[in-house]
Amino acid sequence: MNVHRRKSTFVSHCTGAVWLIVLSAFSIAGCATSGNSTSSSGQQTRDFENKSNEIARSEQECVNRAHQKSASVDTRNSEIAKCEAAADEKMGTLAAHDRDKYEQQQREEFDRNALMMTLTASPIR
Numbered sequence: 068m069n070v071h072r073r074k075s076t077f078v079s080h081c082t083g084a085v086w087l088i089v090l091s092a093f094s095i096a097g098c099a100t101s102g103n104s105t106s107s108s109g110q111q112t113r114d115f116e117n118k119s120n121e122i123a124r125s126e127q128e129c130v131n132r133a134h135q136k137s138a139s140v141d142t143r144n145s146e147i148a149k150c151e152a153a154a155d156e157k158m159g160t161l162a163a164h165d166r167d168k169y170e171q172q173q174r175e176e177f178d179r180n181a182l183m184m185t186l187t188a189s190p191i192r
Contacts, residue, residue, distance in 0.1 A: 108172070115165050119158065126154035 133146035 111165070111168065115161065118161055122154055122157045122161065125157075126150050129153070 129150035130147050133143055133150060137143035137146055
């Protein structure tokens with residue numbers, strides 16, 4: 068019976084060591100993904116700014132064409148209003164897409180943190 072206790076103790080130590088290894092692996096993976104999300108969000112901000120600038124540039128070109136093309140003030144104002152409406156629509160679509168990506172990242176980070184909390188709060192047997 069004494070041999071059985073030694074085996075049981077050995078198994079429990081191995082199980083504890085396995086949990087420690089698994090927990091360490093998840094901690095390292097969690098830290099690595101946290102760093103990536105920071106650089107990823109910086110890249111997303113730059114992408115959003117670039118696309119926003121492109122939309123503004125496109126709107127300005129449209130307005131310039133309206134000034135060159137239209138002889139009457141009413142026609143010119145109508146064309147300019149169309150340019151502004153198109154730019155507003157593109158910006159709205161861009162902002163909605165960017166907001167969706169941000170919300171998705173937040174959900175993923177929340178899920179990652181919940182998993183880490185579950186793993187670290189679980190008692191090692």
